[in-house]
Amino acid sequence: MTVQSTLTPEEAPPRGQPAAARLLRKLAESPEAGVIVACVLVFAIIAANAPTYTSVGNLQVMGRDLAQVGILAVGESVVILTGGIDLSVGALAGLAGILTAWFNVNQGLPAPVAIVLTLVICAGVGLWHGTMVTRLNVPPFVITLVTYTVAQGLALAITTGTPINGIDPLFSNLSQYYIGRVPVPALFFLGAVAIAWFALERTYVGRQIYAVGGNREAARLAGIPVARRVTSAYVSSAVLAGVVGVLVIGRMNVADPSVGSGWELTAIAAAVVGGVSLFGGEGRMVGIAAGAILLEFIANGLLALHVNTYYQTVVQGAVLGAAILLDRLRARFFGRIQR
Amino acid sequence: MTVQSTLTPEEAPPRGQPAAARLLRKLAESPEAGVIVACVLVFAIIAANAPTYTSVGNLQVMGRDLAQVGILAVGESVVILTGGIDLSVGALAGLAGILTAWFNVNQGLPAPVAIVLTLVICAGVGLWHGTMVTRLNVPPFVITLVTYTVAQGLALAITTGTPINGIDPLFSNLSQYYIGRVPVPALFFLGAVAIAWFALERTYVGRQIYAVGGNREAARLAGIPVARRVTSAYVSSAVLAGVVGVLVIGRMNVADPSVGSGWELTAIAAAVVGGVSLFGGEGRMVGIAAGAILLEFIANGLLALHVNTYYQTVVQGAVLGAAILLDRLRARFFGRIQR
Amino acid sequence: MAALDDAPGRAVTARLRGVHKSYGPVRVLDLPELDLYAGQVVGVVGENGAGKSTLMGTLSGSVRRDGGEIEIDGSALVPGSTEAAASLGIAMVSQEFPLVGQLSVAENLLLGRRPRGSRRRVLVDRAALRREAREMLGEIGLSATAIPVGRQVRTLPVPTRQMIEIAKAWGRRPKLLILDEPTSSLGPVEGAQVLRLARELAARGGTVLFIGHRLDEVREVSDRVLVLRNGRLVADLQPGEASEERLIREMVGGEVTHSRPKDEPTDTSVLLSLRALTADGLGPVDLDLRAGEIVGVAGLMGSGRSRLIHTVAGAQPATGGTMTIAGAAYRPHGPGDGTAAGIAMIPEDRKEQSLVVFAPIRANVTIPILRRISSRGLLGPRRERSEAERITASVNVRMRSVDQPIGSLSGGNQQRAIFGRAFATEPRLLLLDEPTRGVDVGAKAEIYELIDRAAERGMAVLVASSELEELLWICHRVAVLNHGRLVEVIDRAEATKERIMTAAAGTAPVVPMSDEVLEEMSEEVSEDASQDVPEHGDAP
């Protein structure tokens, strides 16, 4: 009995399209396309209506803003890629700022020591999350919610509500200097994106993180140290939150306990808008960065446009909604078959 | 045709335990046991240390509090059971309060009409969520985040920040009266839990919702109208948010635009603490109610214990963390096979 | 069950002593003593739930054994560690196709390890990765043009994924290769290739554990056949002793027979009628199905068998043609319409398409009949339980109680439960897609009997299957699909394997498929914008 092999896929159909059209189509199909297009559109529309929007000064402000929620989004995404979630990033960033300032001002430690100490503590928090999630099977949502609450509380308890003043000038140097005309914090954002991109796409550990998020059982059976990969995601997220905390106190020149809470939602939103699936294993750094940038474009743009304060939130929501619908319609017409 | 069955069922293993021990073990194995035990423990510990905690007055306060986040948690859970999430519940509750008051005060509609109109609008919002999720495949996190933002903004825009005064006394009658010594809002909470329990556990629609959340494709192929079930979950959640909004303005006797935001996190936390899986298909009303009650016991207890304001949040987080660890350890020793 | 003594000089690859495993109170595996020798293919058979997968799991580390010692080439194997097992040279192709759908073929092939000879320890050596992936595919006889290594795995059909899974295990150069039902989702060509690979490894001095339900296959490939029953080793046979009858007797502890179904159905009224039916990748199909008739659907992988089943069930939209059921026009907008028209379908993928694995059996078997068994919308727990018990009893599901999660049943028992629930909807038309995949001989015979009984009761049955013998055995007629088109309908009197295969493999004009599907099939995932060597480059 002669039988032909059945695994050969059908040949590609003859395509009449020229190369450019195919490239365009390919771009339109990629899940990141929607958010990037939305970024460009939103930027263009606002710039056309608010002359100051594209001024160097305002772009610098946006750059500094991105160093906050944007960096958090990078860490958050890594956790989401493993199929988890980290609700603590905002509160932890706030606490990290307070801790650094407290070490520096109240305990008299030099700024670099205070920073390192804080980052180590943050790493410890990430380790704790990872351990609880992998060893005790605590749902990530729950354990990081606990940290969120505790961190917010600790920030209040340490300061008893009073901002910590008199931090080392090094902090504001970090935050308020420029390289060329690019503010240093914005470079931190770019750096975080670049490093995360590199780590996720170009290292074994990164690819294993995708594997763990995509199919945990398969990853485990293939001998990938699942617990270690998951834990490392939580550690990265927590350390990045620490970095944000340090940058924020530098920017404000004071450590205020009100900082950070609520940012986790924006960070998660940036990731999801950027194409990260909350089920894990899917999403890329380009999209995540674009998601964070889109949210910042909108938030800043509404101020630049002098939208009436009372309507700002509505408009912000509406623009976000429109951007997402756009992306969905794109996916419907150009997208690959969805899961 | 003769076939010898190969399928003799295995005998039940001989069990040496007496009935009582088996019942206890069965209880310990159920996923709701942990949170119920935690409720009892937390209540007992606080009651022993704060004499006013168990006073009728304070119990009434807790009852009224439960009518807020507790009812939201019920609706939220139904959405989570289908494998989705609804971030809009808190903001929508806030907006619903504003809308009702605005219809009543600014448009001069009678209170019942204002209430019905608001609930219809909320149902419309739920329908919108369901449609976007089922037809356009928008991630639930994203579409409800948009509603969250827009609802918060609309509440501000309608009121331009000033609370709406002079609402019909009917609202406060709803909220401030007692049946026996039980405050009416607490009865709303109990009613919502009972109805949700009944609908989920005792009707075919409810069981279909579990099936949809457990395996959407299997449910679809088995002929369950998946889109309709998912949409109905979002509608229930939105309508319950509307009910909470109406109750809240009654309790406060004014419609304040700051109400509601942030409650979604507590509602989700109540559900998750109560054993609902964020992946859908798993979790029961008893646990959800217990989760909401536990969070309220803790929040109110800290006030009753006169815990220093600055430490309250830390302690709240710590107690929550302890409750969850307890449950995890229970699951480890008694639990059924986890997914 | 002493070790075979025909291999006195052979090195022992794996030595198992007192290995056992229990789930709850049930001991599902209990092996006092077992040795596996180098240079052998060891077949393992047993009915569903006999403990085959559990045994393999303890060896590969995916299941943590409760006790006992395992030595691989003299080194002790730590329980429950896949890493330890892998480092001792054990590789497993498991029943569940554990690939990561979001990653590329190449990354899946080298999941959890680096390309050989690559000096980069931290950074992914993408060139080496792709090179080795292509080599790995080549080693098992697949060409990299057939399976582009940059393509996302979830866009590939099931059989291709299974071959990738085999290439993945093979590429680890294992000392002990475990194949858990590797051929159940494969076509004949690939199936034969897998058997060849097993022999090749044995010839090189490795050991292969080969689990299968197709007894002829197991006998053909094995040097030694182990039979498990209720977690115990009940027979350890040499190829000469392992006749099909003997194996079946040992597996089930008795005889199994199944006679061919009654001749032509007496009722000749047409129940389902398809005219020029087309759907994405399917058609045109013209077919009449009479009440009480069992019609098989044969074809190569990807020929559209599942699509035909899905289209009739309403799960995939028809793009043209007409369907009528008992004379009435039938235009489903979803599977719900199919159910309402009296159709029940059993899809091919249990885990993805049928079950809520973590939910109790009780909830799983009532899914399609929830509405019917409730009165005025209400459904009491007692009613649900009694229905569930009735359904599971009607198909002899082996279980402790209906409250057990269905995921804890063995594959065959899960399938029986699904059959039970399909019958519970009392359908007029039964659509079966690979109904006996991963099901043991005993249960298979029972399922055949259930199918017969359905036909006798007047149901029309449409069965898609990759097992030709199965179709020849149970069907009145066999419809053959080739590239989505219905090319021939063969009566049982004329049906032979050869005739069916000729029709199925014959070169037919390519069916027009929508651009989207073609594009989907021919393109690969772009891992990122800067991906340097696109697979298009390899294609002519």
Added chain:
Amino acid sequence: SKNASGTSAPAAGTSGASGSAAPPALAGSVTFNQDNLAKLDAALKTALAGKDLSSVNIAMVVNVAADYWKAGQVGFQKGCSDLGLSGSHCTYFAPPNGKLTEQNSEMETLRSQGITGYAISAIDPTSAAGTIHTDVQHGVSVLAIDSPLPGTDAASLYLGTPNYTAGQQAGEAMKQVLGGKGKVAVLVGSLTAANATQRIQGFEDALKGSNITVVQKVNDNLSAATATSDAETILANNPDVNGLYGVYSYDGPALAQAVQSAGKTNSVHIVSDDSDAQTLGFIKSGVISGTVVQMPYQQGYTGAYILAADKVLGKDATMAIVKPFLESDGSTLSSGVGLVTSADLSAYQALETQLGIS
């Protein structure tokens, strides 16, 4: 919400210099109403002397857990200890997030704890009305602090200063530093809290008739970090703005920080509220021209005395003692308002030290 406001006449009225190049020196005032209140405290203490205070169980409920209220808490606790009340009969509560519902629950909880009286800075007077009504019916005395409670059972006595007046004073100061013309942006932490809306109203009313326009009002949602970012955004997008008003305690420093990093300290003038350490630092360095301050310490301290007297002496007897110290409206007991500028900074800091606040 981190402030209240003052009625005492600002001493700021008459600074003549108004050149737009050099910021005109702003005269300040830090006298508040202390002398008056000190006399009242003494009178109450005398009346309470020798009485049994063991049944007194009082609380102070403020509107948010923030730095501003630190002084209020210190004052309240000092008042309690001066009266010899035990800590467990002296509850201080600050809603951690400044949410209306947090405050409402706490008020209901207090009643069930058998409180005899509380001083409250209501987040929303209307919503508190019902609870206050019930409380007063049950013999609990309620004292409005920080913002008055018109139309409630606690309308008869108010200890504090109207936010509207504080806003007006900020407006007056702004008029002076800008020399009567320019463009102003306002940064605030809430668009809903009464103290914020009243202050902005006062501020805008004070600017009426001048050539100063408010071009933008921005809400930072009670987050200091958002305030910083918003402040920078305002500056980047409004090159013609020359005046900034920061309403919440952290808004002033956020604006100052932004002005400093934009290098506009000479061209943009800031008026703020409250006396954060950072704000005072910026006053010293001249980045902030002036800040409107109140005396929450006194609201806590005198509040404790009044609540204790209500319980021990009875409401009428207490009112009789308080009466001579009231403002002309017959219900306001002013805790004063001041304007801290570089001129009176040291005097203000000396006062804080004396009260044990900082």
